[in-house]
Amino acid sequence: MSFLDTLLPKKEKSKYFLILQIGRITIKAVIWSANGNEIKIAGKGFATYDKPGKQIEAADAAILKAGKDLPENIEVNKVIFGIPVEYTDQNKIKKNELVKLKKLVNDLSLTPIGFIEIPEALSHYFRLKEGSPTTSLLVEVGVEYFSVSLLRVGKIHDSTTILRTDNPGLDLEKAFKTFTSIDILPSKIVLYDQGEDLEEIREELTKYPWQQKAAFLHFPKIEVLDSEIITNALVNAAASETTRDVTMENISETENIEEDKEESGIMNNESSEEKEMSEEGQNLESGIENKEEITIEEGITEEEVEGDNFGFVKDKDILEENITVSNDDIIKTPETKKPGIRKSTYLYQEPVLREEKEEYKPKIKLPEFKFKLPEFTFHIAGVLPVLLVIIFLAILSGVGVYAYWNIPTANVSLIVDPKIMDQQMDVTISPNTTIVDKDSKTIPGKILEITESDKVSSKTSGKKSVGDPATGEVTVYNKTNNSKSFKQGSIIMSSDNIKFTLNDDVTVASASDTGEGINFGKTTTKVTAVNIGPEGNLSSGTTFTFTDFPSSSYSAKNTVSFSHGTSREVSAVSQEDQDKLLSVAEDKLSKKAKDDLYVKLVEKEKLLEKSIKAFSTTKKFNKDVGDESSDLTLDISQNFKGVIYKENDLNELIKQIALGQMPEGYEFSPDKTVFTTDEPEVKKDGSITFLMKMKIYLLPKIDQEKIRNRISGKSFDQAQEYLKSSDNVVGVSMDLESPFPFGKDTLPHKPSNIKIGIATR
Known part of the structure; x- marks a missing residue:
């Protein structure tokens, strides 16, 4: 070593970590390094297994793939587990899963230092990515189950696991109804898994009538999470425990890892003589109980650091020491801080406030300043500065009051019980009228025509003999x-x-x-x-x-x-070939006609899909039945008609029908009313008649203007007290948007800044 080397600061050594993301049939391994605040992903590996006994082999294969580009002198043996919700129960690893993890780390000579539930990692990831705590429903799609986590303001409030059937919408509806601590569900559903294509499930869920089946204020937005995001979330969450200042920008992927000849390759800079794990089969009850927990940063206790706690303990084997074995042999994880949101004991939901991003902040006391105002004599030179200061303070106060009055906004959702009327009636849509006729149940409409053409081909299936x-x-x-x-x-x-x-x-x-x-x-x-x-x-x-x-x-x-x-046998056109190709072409043109008719609609117009009919067809096959050919082509053109009507006209007819049976104090809700129709009958005058079956939603009348005036400027408790006194309201949810650090429990003073929404239970 040169003299200059002794003067220069030593290069900080990278610490290497292993994450094992455990699934029922998959295992993903990620090796990453931390050097200061810089996080690099060194390698990834993926393996599948079809039997529980093959889990260890799959883990070994995934680790080998992840570490194939590591230098020979780097050894990674401390592991952090990323586990699904179903592996835990009340912040404890289930006994049967614990046994499997214990055998895995023993067989692969690994030392477990922590574990992370995947929903917790995703919550942390979303908070860093979006810059603020998020609210959504996280749905892990397993082979035989759905695991659902309720994420509110960046915290996991509740989780449940339900067996999976062929109806994902019904399965998730049952899961959502177990979240009884809230009245309104988040309007965002995030799907994730470990390999299955989720687009088909997402498509099914988008067709499910969520607003009639669950407590959603609006139809939920349904997203599919890329599997790589789960990996990045686990790395980010783990990195936050070892490097407090880590951000999304600190994490990168690297292809080449420089070898450090002086580096031992053992995480946390431990020597090669580090104490080995206890012998396989040792009774877990010998673990140390209730040890004082220390974060990765030396000397900082948990009370001094606020943020996510993902179950990490410094220099401890979490499967051996940092656990307390309960009577049911389930291992407790390090205790995490519960979200600071109270849960209501009655049906009304507590107000939901936007929480500030949690981060480590040193405790710094500001110095106390003591000063004495100067004494002014009453002459012009002294009075003018005082007047300017007073005017400035008055203007500043006025601006502050104006901003506090006008800037804060709030969303108040009132949950009511609707009355549902089941009705059916024969409705006529006629192009020959311009008014809604309650007596004949006729509404105005018009006929749109469109021509569709296509050329389709297929292989022939017929056979024939040719020769002399x-x-x-x-x-x-x-x-x-x-x-x-x-x-x-x-x-x-x-x-x-x-x-x-x-x-x-x-x-x-x-x-x-x-x-x-x-x-x-x-x-x-x-x-x-x-x-x-x-x-x-x-x-x-x-x-x-x-x-x-x-x-x-x-x-x-x-x-x-x-x-x-x-004679010889050749492919030929059969009658069945022509019939099938014609059917395919007609279905294709019918769908295209429906799409093109929808494009022609203007605002508030609706297309009665079952009215779309082809009234003329021109077709030509390139081969006749019996002709020798392996291909058949059809040129086809069809003219279609479809009936359209105005949504307001149908709603007006339904409203007139419902008025005679509507209870006092209720009003018709066209947004929630749903209906189905039978096959329409076309009459000679061009009108069509069909049987319409309806579920008419009637909502209690709510004087929103009166409510805004009564609750403006009131505290949440006062507003709740007033709103729950109404017989029509069965639940309330409040969300305040305000940049001011004070008044977080007070609704805006300006009534027009309070938006009232009505939701059904």
Whole structure:
């Protein structure tokens, strides 16, 4: 070492960490390093397993992949587990999962230093990414289960796991209803897993009627989380325990890792003589109980550091020491600080405030300043500065009061119990009227027409034989006393029922008596087999009979074998091929017509989808049935009609129908009313009639202006007390937006800054 090296500061050594993200059928390994506040991902590995007994092999494979680019002198043996919600119960690792993790770390010579529940890591990640605490429903999609976590203002308030069926919407509805501590659910659902394609599930959930099935104020936004985000969230959460000033920008991925010959490769700069783990099979109850917990930063107790606690303990094996074994053999995690939000004991929900981002702040006392105002004599030079100061303070106070009066805003959601009326009626949409007629249940409408064309192709499935018929020459015999003429095309048949036709007209002389016997009349002629194929290649000496005459009168015989009969099987167009291709083309054009008709709608217009019909079709196939071909193409054009109506007209008709049965104090809610229709009947005048089945929602009348005036400037408790005195309101949720550090429990003083929303339970 040179003299200059002794004067320069030593390069800080990187510490290497391993994260194992555990799933039911997958394991992901991530090796990352920390050097000051700089975090680098050194490698990633992924493996799957199909049996619980294969979990250790999968973990070993994932770790090997993650560490394949590490220098030989770097050894990573301390591990942080990323585990799903179902692995824990009331901040404890379940016994059966603990046994598996214990065996894994023993077999792979690892030392566990902490674990992180994936929802907690995601909460931390979202807070750093978005700059403020978030509120959403986190849904882990497992092979056989859904694990749902309620994230409110950056904190996990509740979690539940439910078995998965073929109906994800119904499954999650049941899970959401277990969150009884809140009246209104977050309007954002985040799906994540460890490999399954979640787009199909997201599509199903977007079609589920959430506003009628669960306590959502608005239809929830449903997002799919990339699996890499989970990995980054785990690294970020773990890094926050080792490097308090870590941010999203500090984390990067690196491909090359410089070898440090002086580095031991053991995390936390421990020597190679570090105490080994206790022997496999040692009773877990020997662990140290209730030890004073210390954060990674030396000398800082937990009371002095506010922020996320992800279950880390410095220099302890969490499966051996930093645990207390309960009677049910479940290991406790280090106690985490509970979110500072009270839960209501009655149906009304406590106000939800936006919490400030939690971060470590040193306790610094400001010095006390003592000063004495100068004494002024009453002359012009002294009075003017005092007046200016007074005017400035008055203006500043006025601006402050004005800002405090006008800037804060609040959203107050009132939860009410609706009354639902089930109705059905025959509704007519007519292009011949312009008014809503309650008596005939007719609303105005109009017909839109559109032409759609397309060219579609498919492979043929039919088969046919092609080839040549057999040909030859026969001698025709006339056994009667009269001559006989046979027309071209007359059919002769062999004893095997193989038929041939005469190529030409032929006349055969009558039989004659020679005195020694009867000589049949005879003549020769060419014949061709009726069907193609080698079956017609008959040998010489074959006897034939005419199909239209008795064999006792006429017959034929070949003296030379027939030839040229061939056949082969080829693809051909069948009737089924044409029918299927036509059906596919018509379905495609029908969907395209629906989409194009929707484009033509203007604001507040609705399209009655079941009214869309094709009224004319032009089609042309490139091949006929029976033609030899492996491909079939169809050119098709169809004209469609669809009936549209105005949403306000239908709502007005429903409202008029409901008025006669509406209870006092209620009003019609068109936004929540839903209906279905049967197949419409088209009449000669162009109008259509259909049966409409409705669920009409009636909501209690709420004087929003009166409520705004009564609760403006009131504390949350006072506002809650007033609102819960109403018979119509069964729940309340409040959300305050204010930049001021004071008045966090007070609604805006300006009534127009309070937005009232109505939700149903």
